[in-house]
Amino acid sequence: MNEFVLFFFIPLAWFVTAFMIEAGSVVMIPVCRYENYREKMLIVLGSLWAIIATSLVYLVVSLDTIFAPVMFVTGAVLYAPLMVLIIMLAFHHFSIGVAEGSSTLGKHSMERTFLVLALPFALIVAFLGNTLFTSVFSGYGFCVHNLLTLDITPNYTQMIFNAFNWVFFIGVVMYVVYFTVVFYGIKERLLVGALGLTLANILFLVSTYEWLPVVFNSAVNNAGFWIYIIILYAYLYIATTRNVPFRQAWIFLLTFIGAMMFGVFTQGRILEDIVPAGTVGPLPGVPASLLLTNAATLTAGAIVLGMAGLLVLGGITAVSYKVLYKVATERVEAKKATVK
Numbered sequence: 001m002n003e004f005v006l007f008f009f010i011p012l013a014w015f016v017t018a019f020m021i022e023a024g025s026v027v028m029i030p031v032c033r034y035e036n037y038r039e040k041m042l043i044v045l046g047s048l049w050a051i052i053a054t055s056l057v058y059l060v061v062s063l064d065t066i067f068a069p070v071m072f073v074t075g076a077v078l079y080a081p082l083m084v085l086i087i088m089l090a091f092h093h094f095s096i097g098v099a100e101g102s103s104t105l106g107k108h109s110m111e112r113t114f115l116v117l118a119l120p121f122a123l124i125v126a127f128l129g130n131t132l133f134t135s136v137f138s139g140y141g142f143c144v145h146n147l148l149t150l151d152i153t154p155n156y157t158q159m160i161f162n163a164f165n166w167v168f169f170i171g172v173v174m175y176v177v178y179f180t181v182v183f184y185g186i187k188e189r190l191l192v193g194a195l196g197l198t199l200a201n202i203l204f205l206v207s208t209y210e211w212l213p214v215v216f217n218s219a220v221n222n223a224g225f226w227i228y229i230i231i232l233y234a235y236l237y238i239a240t241t242r243n244v245p246f247r248q249a250w251i252f253l254l255t256f257i258g259a260m261m262f263g264v265f266t267q268g269r270i271l272e273d274i275v276p277a278g279t280v281g282p283l284p285g286v287p288a289s290l291l292l293t294n295a296a297t298l299t300a301g302a303i304v305l306g307m308a309g310l311l312v313l314g315g316i317t318a319v320s321y322k323v324l325y326k327v328a329t330e331r332v333e334a335k336k337a338t339v340k
Contacts, residue, residue, distance in 0.1 A: 002268055002289035004298060007062045007305055009263030014313060015055040016129075017255045021248075022048045023122040024180030026096075027173075029115050040184060042103055042111075043329055044248075045096050047320045054316045056089075058309065065301040068293040070150060077142060077154040078132055085128040092121035126176075130169040135159045137266060138211050139274030139285075147275065147286075164211040171203030175255075178232075182239045182251045190240045197232055212272060214283055218265035225265075228258065 025041045064071055095118035102111040135141040141159020145151040159165070174196045180186070181193030208216040219225045232254060239247050269285035277284045292298055 002287075002292065004066055004292055004302060005268045005288045006263075007066045007302065008059075008288075009260055010309070011055055011059040011062055011313065013256050013259030013263065015052065015059055016259050017252055018048055018051045018055060019125070019129075020176055020179055020255060021183060021252070022052065022096075023126055024176045024183065026115055026118050026122050027176060027180065029112065029119070038108075040329075041115075042100060044183075045115075046100055049093060049096075050316050050320050051313075055313055058313055061308075062305055065305055066293060066298065067288070067291050068297075070291045073150045073152050074136075077152055078135075080154070080156060081128050081131055081159070085125055085132070088121050088124045088128065092118050092125055095121060123173075126172065127169055130172055131160055131165050134162075134165045134168050136270050137215075137272060137285075138162075138164055139271035140164065142271060142274060144271070144274055147279070164207055167203055167207040167210075171200045171207065174200035174203065178236065179251060179255060182236055183248050185239050185244075185247055187240050190236070193236050193240065194233070197236060201229060212266070214267055214269060214272060214285070215262065215265045218267065219261075222265075225261065228254075228261065232258075 022045060025044055029041070063074075067074075095114045099111045099114035099118070102108070102114060131141075140162045141155050143153045143155050145153065177196030178193045178200060181189045181196070186193075205216065205220070208219070235250065235254065238244055239251065244250070267283065268288040269283060270288060270291075272285035275285050280286055280290065293301065
């Protein structure tokens with residue numbers, strides 16, 4: 001896989017992991033003991049806005065820099081679902097913003113109402129993001145009339161209503177359940193977390209076996225993949241039975257690594273289901289390296305993107321953690337100590 005393709009997978013994995021924390025926090029509100037985790041959830045939700053928005057913008061800039069020759073094609077094919085995703089994300093953040101404002105004013109019933117209202121928007125954003133992801137790699141929804149001239153049109157019905165998209169999405173939802181149980185250390189939901197992780201693994205393997213065999217074969221034949229799965233189960237038990245230092249950071253890192261592993265396992269191929277093996281190489285699909293910007297521009301762009309990633313994504317994440325999360329957490333703990 002061409003190393004420049006990592007400029008797509010790294011910001012994508014960062015965005016997915018950050019959004020998973022936010023979506024998981026909202027999803028768990030109706031099913032966990034809300035009052036026990038209310039303050040933690042609000043602090044987490046309040047600290048993620050900048051990370052999610054910045055990583056999404058950085059992802060778009062990366063795509064435009066690394067895959068400039070084909071951005072007009074992907075823009076034409078994916079324009080509608082991407083615009084709906086952005087609008088739904090705006091409504092999602094609006095609901096969370098109102099909930100935070102209600103919390104500040106002491107209106108806890110309104111706070112919970114708007115957090116629950118944010119739930120369907122979170123699910124729609126996650127589903128549309130999943131649809132974009134699965135369609136690009138499988139080819140569902142891309143009607144290729146002439147691959148050489150990039151004559152490609154969309155079929156949104158096929159893009160959304162295909163089995164791969166739905167099976168993979170349910171797997172993502174199951175992983176979010178596991179992720180949230182571990183992130184908050186919800187002891188009374190250990191079995192729920194274990195069930196969520198098991199179902200997620202089954203659905204991911206089944207969907208890739210059926211529709212992305214390149215990914216499936218890369219995963220099951222890699223010892224690192226199975227070690228990673230064992231670590232996820234072990235960490236679920238440890239995080240819900242013991243007080244683990246930096247528990248949230250560890251599960252964030254593990255999820256980010258998992259997303260990166262999936263990217264590497266694709267071997268840099270897209271449109272796998274509609275471009276048979278032998279068309280542009282021994283494996284099915286189109287090598288992303290064929291779609292890259294010209295070499296000189298790509299090298300210069302990669303340097304700028306690398307520096308921007310460290311300064312912008314790294315900086316925003318560090319500030320959000322230090323100012324919005326850690327300080328707020330310390331304030332809550334100090335308040336509890338004073339009350340006692």
